[in-house]
Structures are given as C-alpha cells and as structure tokens.
Amino acid sequence: MSDRIQDPVRFIDERTGAAPALRKALRYLFPDHWSFLLGEIALYAFLVLVLTGTYLALFFEPSVGKTVYHGPYAPLDGTQMSEAYRSVVEISLTYKAGLLIRQTHHWAADVFIAAIVIHLMRVFFTGAYRRPRELTWLIGLALLFTSLLEGYLGYSLVDDLLSGIGLAIGYGVLLSVPIIGGPLGVLLFGSAFPGKGVLESRMYIAHVFLIPALLAMLIGAHLALVAARHHTQFRRDRRHTDRRLVGIPLFPAQAPRSLALLFAVMAVLFLLGGLVQINPIWQWGPFEPWLATNGAQPDWYLGWLIGALRLMPSFDVVVGHYTLIPNPFWGGVAFPLFVLGVLATFPWLERLLTRDVRAHNVLDRPREAPTRTAFGVAFLSWIFLIFAFGASDRLYVLFGVSYETLLDVFRFAIWVVPAVLFVLVRLLCRELGHTDRIERERDCAEREAGQAGAAAGAPGRVESRA
Amino acid sequence: MKLRQWLIALSALAYARRRRRREQPGPQPDGSHHRARLSRSPGDGRLVPPVPADRRAEHLVAVLLVVAALFAAGFVVVYAELEPSTLTNQLLGVCIAGSLACVAAALAVLARRLVVTEELEEDYPEPDPQAQDEVAELVREGAGGITRRRLLVGAAATAGGALGLAGLTPLLSLGPLWDTTPLQATPWHRGRRLVDTGGAPLRAADIEEETFYAAFAEGAEPDEIASLLVLVRMSPSALRLPPGRADWAPEGILAYSRICTHAGCAIELYRKPRFPALEPKPALVCPCHYSTFDPATGATVIFGPAGRPLPQLPLLIDASGYLAAAGNFSERVGPGWWGVREEPS
Numbered sequence: 001m002s003d004r005i006q007d008p009v010r011f012i013d014e015r016t017g018a019a020p021a022l023r024k025a026l027r028y029l030f031p032d033h034w035s036f037l038l039g040e041i042a043l044y045a046f047l048v049l050v051l052t053g054t055y056l057a058l059f060f061e062p063s064v065g066k067t068v069y070h071g072p073y074a075p076l077d078g079t080q081m082s083e084a085y086r087s088v089v090e091i092s093l094t095y096k097a098g099l100l101i102r103q104t105h106h107w108a109a110d111v112f113i114a115a116i117v118i119h120l121m122r123v124f125f126t127g128a129y130r131r132p133r134e135l136t137w138l139i140g141l142a143l144l145f146t147s148l149l150e151g152y153l154g155y156s157l158v159d160d161l162l163s164g165i166g167l168a169i170g171y172g173v174l175l176s177v178p179i180i181g182g183p184l185g186v187l188l189f190g191s192a193f194p195g196k197g198v199l200e201s202r203m204y205i206a207h208v209f210l211i212p213a214l215l216a217m218l219i220g221a222h223l224a225l226v227a228a229r230h231h232t233q234f235r236r237d238r239r240h241t242d243r244r245l246v247g248i249p250l251f252p253a254q255a256p257r258s259l260a261l262l263f264a265v266m267a268v269l270f271l272l273g274g275l276v277q278i279n280p281i282w283q284w285g286p287f288e289p290w291l292a293t294n295g296a297q298p299d300w301y302l303g304w305l306i307g308a309l310r311l312m313p314s315f316d317v318v319v320g321h322y323t324l325i326p327n328p329f330w331g332g333v334a335f336p337l338f339v340l341g342v343l344a345t346f347p348w349l350e351r352l353l354t355r356d357v358r359a360h361n362v363l364d365r366p367r368e369a370p371t372r373t374a375f376g377v378a379f380l381s382w383i384f385l386i387f388a389f390g391a392s393d394r395l396y397v398l399f400g401v402s403y404e405t406l407l408d409v410f411r412f413a414i415w416v417v418p419a420v421l422f423v424l425v426r427l428l429c430r431e432l433g434h435t436d437r438i439e440r441e442r443d444c445a446e447r448e449a450g451q452a453g454a455a456a457g458a459p460g461r462v463e464s465r466a
Numbered sequence: 467m468k469l470r471q472w473l474i475a476l477s478a479l480a481y482a483r484r485r486r487r488r489e490q491p492g493p494q495p496d497g498s499h500h501r502a503r504l505s506r507s508p509g510d511g512r513l514v515p516p517v518p519a520d521r522r523a524e525h526l527v528a529v530l531l532v533v534a535a536l537f538a539a540g541f542v543v544v545y546a547e548l549e550p551s552t553l554t555n556q557l558l559g560v561c562i563a564g565s566l567a568c569v570a571a572a573l574a575v576l577a578r579r580l581v582v583t584e585e586l587e588e589d590y591p592e593p594d595p596q597a598q599d600e601v602a603e604l605v606r607e608g609a610g611g612i613t614r615r616r617l618l619v620g621a622a623a624t625a626g627g628a629l630g631l632a633g634l635t636p637l638l639s640l641g642p643l644w645d646t647t648p649l650q651a652t653p654w655h656r657g658r659r660l661v662d663t664g665g666a667p668l669r670a671a672d673i674e675e676e677t678f679y680a681a682f683a684e685g686a687e688p689d690e691i692a693s694l695l696v697l698v699r700m701s702p703s704a705l706r707l708p709p710g711r712a713d714w715a716p717e718g719i720l721a722y723s724r725i726c727t728h729a730g731c732a733i734e735l736y737r738k739p740r741f742p743a744l745e746p747k748p749a750l751v752c753p754c755h756y757s758t759f760d761p762a763t764g765a766t767v768i769f770g771p772a773g774r775p776l777p778q779l780p781l782l783i784d785a786s787g788y789l790a791a792a793g794n795f796s797e798r799v800g801p802g803w804w805g806v807r808e809e810p811s
Contacts, residue, residue, distance in 0.1 A: 023504065027504065027586070029586055029587075029588055032585075072550075093550065094550060095550065096545055096548075096549075096550050096554065096558075097545060097555075097558050098550070099550075099555045100555050100558045100559050100562075103555075104559075132593075165731055165754060168729065168730040168731050168732075168754075169729045169730065169731060169754055171729075171730050171801070172726075172728065172729030172730035172731075172800075172801035173729065175649075175730075175800070175801050175802065175803040176801065176802060176803070178804070179804050180804075181803045181804065182646045182649055182803035182804050182805060182806075183642075183643070183644045183645060183646055185649070185803070186641065186642060186645050186646060186648050186649065187640065187641045187642065187643060187645075188641075190640075190641050191648040192648040192649050192651065192691050192692075192800065193691055193730055193800070194689050194691070195689075196689075198640075198641070202640075228591070229590075229591065230590055230591060239587060242590070243589060243590055243592075244587055244588070244589060244590070245587065245588055245589070245590050246585060246586070246587050247585070247586065248583055248584065248585060248586070249584065249586055252514065252581035252582065253577070253581060253582065253583045253584060256573045256574075256576045256577035256581060257573075257574075257577045259573045260570045260571075260573035260574040260576075260577060261570075262570075263566045263567070263569045263570035263573060264566075264567065264570040266563075266566045267563045267564075267566035267567035267570055268563070270559055270562045270563040270566060271559055271560070271563035271567075272559075273559055274555060274556050274557075274558060274559010274560055274562070274563060275556055275559055275560070288688070289688075289689055289691055289694060289725075289732065290663075290680050290682075290694040290724055290732050291732055291734065292731045292732040292733075292734040292752070292753050292754065293734060293753060294734070294735060294753040295753070296753060296754065306754075306755070309728075309729060309754075309755050309771060310755045310756065310770075310771065311771075312771045313771070314757075314767050314769075314770060314771050314772055314773055315773055316773030316774065316802055318807060321807050321808050321809070322804055322805065322807065322808075323773075323802050323803065323804055323805070323806050323807050324804070326773065326801065326802025326803060326806070327728060327771050327772065327773045327802065328728060328729045328771075328801065328802075331771075332729075361590050393753075393756070403756060404769070
C-alpha cells in the first residue's frame with residue numbers, strides 16, 4: 001500500500017538517515033515573543049538582497065572605462081561617463097522592472113542593517129549575550145560590521161557623484177591609518193585617488209562574492225549556534241526557568257508564522273522599491289574628482305562615522321616632519337573600532353563586574369539589570385548624538401540653527417546627555433524593580449491566602465498567573 | 467589532578483541526576499523532554515493534537531491565494547504591456563508586493579486557524595562534562611606518542627607561515643606593496659598653464675572677484691588629483707599671505723589645491739559675504755565635513771576638522787595674459803598620511 005507522506009520519508013531516511021534529526025528539528029521549540037522575530041527580519045532582507053543583487057549583476061558593468069550615454073534620460077544624453085554609471089542609469093531607466101529591483105535592493109540593504117541593529121539592542125538589553133551565548137554575540141557583531149562594509153561598497157560601485165564623494169572620504173580615512181595608511185591607499189586604489197580604474201573590479205568582486213559569501217557563512221554559524229543552545233526566553237510564568245524551555249514547535253505552529261514573516265518582509269521591501277524613491281542616481285550625474293556637492297548624505301548606517309568626522313576638532317598628531325595620526329583616523333577608524341571593542345568585550349566585562357558566571361537561558365527584563373540598561377542607554381545615546389550630527393547640515397536647514405552653534409552644542413551634548421541618561425535610567429530601573437518586588441510579594445501572599453482558604457474548604461483563588 | 471577529580475565528580479553527579487529525571491517524568495505528562503521518542507496523547511495516541519475543522523478559514527486562505535495569483539498575473543501584464551516609466555515601476559512594485567502580502571496573509575490565517583498551536587516544554591541542552599573530558603583525553607592520549615612536541619609545533623608553524631606567505635605572494639601583482647610616490651606626484655612646474663573644464667587656457671583678465679573657478683593643469687589626465695585647483699580673485703590689499711609668498715598671487719588671483727586636506731573631497735563651496743558687516747569673510751568650504759579655509763591668508767583652517775591648510779600654487783601671468791604656475795605647490799596635496807608634511811621635492 002502506498003502512502004503519500006510515509007513513502008518519501010522512508011525513501012529519504014533510508015538513503016540519508018535523516019529521520020531522527022528531522023524528528024528533532026520539526027519539534028524544535030520557539031519561545032513565542034515578537035522580539036525574537038527581529039533577527040528573522042534581517043535574515044529575510046538578506047535573502048532579498050541576494051536575489052535582487054544577482055539580477056542586478058546581470059546588467060551591471062563593473063568598469064570605470066569612459067563611454068557616452070545615449071538613452072531616454074535627456075539631461076544626461078551625450079554626457080561622458082563611466083561604463084559602471086551608464087549601466088546603472090540604464091538599469092534604472094531603460095530596462096523594465098530594473099528600477100524596481102534596484103530600489104528594492106537598496107531598501108533591503110537599509111532594512112537589513114536596521115533590523116540587525118534593533119536585534120542587537122534587544123539582545124543587549126535582555127542580557128541574551130551571556131553565557132552560553134557569547135560566541136553567537138561575537139558572530140552577530142562580525143555580521144553587523146561586515147554588513148556596513150558591504151553596504152558601503154554597494155553604493156560606491158555605482159560611480160555617480162554621491163558614491164564618488166563617499167569613496168573620496170573612504171580614501172581619506174584609509175590614508176589616515178598611522179604609518180601604513182599611505183602605502184595601503186596606493187595598494188588598494190592602485191594609485192592616488194581616484195586611482196587608475198582598478199578599484200572598481202576589486203570592489204565588485206568583494207561586493208558580489210567575497211563579502212556575501214562571508215556573510216552567508218557567518219549567518220549559518222549564527223543560526224547553528226542559536227539552535228545548538230536553543231532560544232532564550234522571557235519568564236512569563238513559573239514554567240520558564242534556566243533549565244526548562246517553553247515554546248511552540250517548528251512544525252506545525254512556527255513554520256507558517258515564519259513563512260508569513262518572510263513574505264511580509266518581501267512585500268514591504270518590494271512596495272518600498274516600487275513606490276518610495278531611493279538614491280535616484282541619474283539626478284546626481286557622473287562622478288568627477290573635481291566635483292562635490294552640498295547636502296550630500298550617506299546611507300543611514302554610515303551617518304555615525306560622518307558625524308564623528310565632523311565633530312573632531314581640527315588637529316593632526318605630528319612628530320617632527322611626520323604626520324603620525326591624521327585627523328580622519330579618530331572619527332573614521334578609532335571610533336567604530338572602539339564601539340566594536342566595547343560591544344565585543346561586554347559579556348566578559350559584565351562578568352568581571354558582577355561576578356555572575358552562571359549560564360543564563362532566562363532573559364532579564366531591562367529593569368532587572370539597572371546598571372547594564374543604564375550603560376546601554378548612555379552608550380547608545382552617545383552613538384546616536386554623533387549619528388545625528390552626521391546630518392548637521394540637514395539640521396541647519398530644518399531648524400535654522402547655525403552650523404557653528406550646532407557644533408558647539410553637540411560637542412557638549414555627546415558627553416553630558418549620556419552621563420545624565422545613565423543616572424536617570426539607573427534610577428528608573430531601580431524604581432520599577434522595587435514596584436515589581438512589591439507586586440510579587442502581594443501575589444505570593446494572595447496565593448498563600450487562597451491555598452489556605454481552599455484547604456479550609458472555602459472557595460478561593462487557587463492559582464494566579466503572575 | 468585536582469581538576470580531573472572535580473570533573474569526574476561532576477560527571478558522576480550529572481549522570482545520576484539524568485537517571486533520576488528519567489525515572490520521574492517531568493511535571494508535564496507530554497514528556498517532550500525525552501529525546502528519543504515523542505510522546506503521544508494518552509487519549510487518541512496522536513503526536514499532534516487535532517485542530518477543529520474551520521471551513522471559513524480555509525475559504526479565506528483560498529481566496530487570499532487566488533488574489534495573490536491575480537496580483538502576480540498583473541505583474542506579468544504590466545511588464546509586457548507598459549513602457550518603462552515611473553508609473554510602470556510603481557505598478558510593478560504594487561503588483562509584486564500585493565501578491566507577496568496576500569501570501570503572507572494566507573500563511574498568517576493558516577498559522578492562527580488551521581494548524582494547532584501547542585505550547586510544549588523541553589529541557590535546555592546541557593553541557594556533557596563526561597564528553598568534554600573524553601575529548602580532552604582522546605586528544606591527549608592520541609598525541610601521546612609524539613615526544614618532541616615543541617619541535618614539531620614550531621616546525622609546523624614555520625611551514626604554515628611560509629606556505630601562507632607564498633600563497634599570498636601573487637597578491638603583490640595587485641599593486642606596489644610600499645609605494646608612496648603616487649601620493650607625491652604633481653603635474654605643476656614653472657610655466658605650465660591653467661585651463662578650464664573645457665581645456666581652454668584661462669586668462670587672468672577673465673577671473674572675477676566674488677566667485678570661484680575650477681582649473682586644471684594643461685594636458686594633465688582628468689583623474690590626476692594634484693592637477694585640480696580652485697581659483698579665486700581677491701583685492702591684493704586684503705591678502706595676508708605667509709612670508710615668502712608675496713608674489714604668488716599676481717593681481718590678487720589665488721590658486722589652491724581643490725582637494726580638501728581633511729578627507730579628500732573637492733572644495734566646492736565659496737562663501738562670499740553678502741553682508742560683510744554681519745557675515746564672516748570669504749572662505750573656501752568643503753561640503754563633506756565643512757572644513758573651512760581662508761583664501762586671504764594662504765588657506766589656513768578657520769573652521770572644521772582639517773589639520774592642514776590647502777596647498778597653494780604660485781601663479782604668474784605670462785606675456786599673453788594667460789595664467790600659469792610659477793612653481794610647485796607649497797605643500798603636498800590631498801588628505802593626511804605619514805609623509806604628507808615632508809618638504810616637497
């Protein structure tokens with residue numbers, strides 16, 4: 001007798017021995033909480049990036065060889081430009097659905113990194129990075145910083161004016177690395193900026209193969225580690241402990257939920273790609289090294305670096321005739337490395353300070369770890385203020401406050417606001433924790449009273465869910 | 467050895483605890499923490515509890531999937547029928563997003579109404595001290611026959627390092643490993659003319675005050691960064707140039723490198739005061755990080771993060787009234803690096 005489900009299962013298991021693993025995988029438990037979906041959003045955005053990026057690569061010409069544009073966009077007709085820029089203008093304006101795919105790709109990159117950052121905040125403020133998940137945390141950080149580079153390379157490839165300005169700044173930051181910066185810049189760019197045209201193919205292979213392959217491997221390792229130690233969980237009631245996991249199984253409950261999220265993320269990204277214009281490169285014109293423009297802003301995830309570059313006071317560290325540390329090093333290299341360093345060592349720093357070396361599977365609510373939460377809010381506000389100053393020229397246009405005043409205010413605020421927030425948030429968390437304790441005690445007392453009542457035969461509250 | 471005793475004690479404890487737990491099933495009779503076998507419902511012997519039939523939800527899912535198919539068909543029709551335009555792009559986006567959103571909605575209804583949502587429990591995986599111990603032992607004993615371990619580790623590291631180096635060597639073809647001459651290159655020498663964006667030589671008489679010009683070295687490659695200049699004319703009486711530059715600005719015409727000394731963007735803003743009484747003096751500004759230079763004093767930094775003034779190019783006006791360089795830049799061009807402050811050769 002044939003069975004439409006049993007037969008294929010048998011066929012596969014006999015040849016692979018997969019049934020025990022599948023049985024386990026189908027019953028893998030997912031704690032049911034919306035905040036666990038943030039990482040999934042990033043994963044699905046990555047999927048969209050790979051699909052749309054592959055399509056774009058079929059049309060993109062990774063060369064800065066000169067050509068002349070002839071096409072439907074009149075303002076550029078007859079303009080000399082690079083092959084790369086011409087091909088992206090054509091993707092955008094000549095090929096049907098080209099603009100949709102290109103804009104969706106760009107939106108997906110922005111959403112991908114945003115989802116990673118919000119996911120990182122969730123993990124930080126709930127203490128999910130603690131033992132035994134420090135490696136997952138480190139891989140996540142590697143993912144974030146690799147994604148920043150990937151995004152930067154992506155919009156640098158286009159060779160429009162905006163991307164050329166971004167590359168010029170990248171070159172300046174690279175040169176600012178003490179001692180080796182100059183030769184490193186020449187090695188990478190092939191000459192002094194803008195180089196002799198060798199950079200484009202180097203960025204291209206990195207953007208479409210090397211870095212995506214690295215990202216895919218990191219994502220695989222990240223997910224494998226999550227599955228190996230299982231998800232963390234919030235303590236909703238007494239069943240949730242560090243030993244015991246409560247959740248809904250992958251099949252049948254979780255699978256359609258995750259798939260629904262996948263399709264929803266794709267729907268949002270394609271809707272954005274169709275309706276909300278992003279980086280209309282045909283309006284910027286081709287890049288020439290003697291051109292720049294006011295009001296140029298990078299993609300959001302590089303704003304913090306622009307802000308840091310702008311906030312630095314004017315000085316180079318000079319030793320004799322030699323420039324040891326050129327100015328852009330502080331904002332462009334030291335600042336992101338410092339942020340990465342703090343985040344990467346945080347699980348161990350916290351362990352040193354709290355002497356809590358136990359393994360944790362139950363998450364903290366932010367209020368339950370006042371110092372961590374306060375530090376996180378202060379650290380984030382520091383980065384956010386620097387990020388906001390990256391758009392200082394836009395702030396000037398919006399609020400009419402002069403750039404010089406804004407600079408003074410921000411140079412003051414980036415130190416004072418985090419300090420004030422640290423104290424306030426710590427107080428707030430302690431206060432909330434105190435209220436929680438009182439409620440818990442009342443609940444306990446009520447339960448005991450109820451049980452005593454039930455024992456005495458009186459109708460009382462037997463169980464109360466906290 | 468103390469550590470080892472501890473590990474043995476721990477593993478014995480863990481083993482005993484596991485035995486105990488296996489003997490007494492957990493608080494939930496579903497027993498899903500048993501790894502080997504899944505538990506069955508005591509009543510009907512099923513693994514997954516049944517879900518009551520929900521005709522309306524099934525119909526809803528079917529309708530959503532049909533609408534998704536219609537949207538997808540719409541995408542194909544729009545692609546086939548319409549010429550590329552903003553509207554086409556918007557319609558394509560709405561069609562594909564609509565289709566995906568309907569599938570998402572169908573799956574959401576399916577998850578909520580057509581499959582059972584069981585809340586189960588299981589034990590978190592715990593480290594197995596015995597396995598850890600045995601792995602360590604395997605490694606230790608397996609490599610126990612090698613007596614000159616240090617020698618071998620050293621030799622292996624040498625081989626690995628040399629092989630790695632050899633493997634990376636072809637990368638040297640990418641470019642010079644340690645060459646800073648491109649950073650010092652300059653097309654300027656005495657007598658080289660200045661040309662405009664179209665390549666036409668610039669006449670001193672055509673340079674006006676209160677605006678700024680892009681200029682290049684005649685015949686230089688368009689991507690030669692040291693060729694790029696910003697040109698302004700100021701009243702000669704307003705100039706306060708550094709010592710030794712008295713004759714660098716004939717008729718008050720000043721030429722500076724166009725490349726910001728901070729991060730390498732082009733100086734593309736010229737701030738000229740419209741109300742000199744209220745506004746600051748004329749300045750050259752980089753739009754990237756707003757480094758601001760005073761052209762009257764040799765482009766010293768008056769605001770922003772730049773650490774060096776813009777390099778100045780000495781000018782001369784030749785016999786036919788054209789602008790030409792009177793020498794090389796005062797300093798090296800471009801953003802800072804180790805050797806940027808060395809005397810230009």
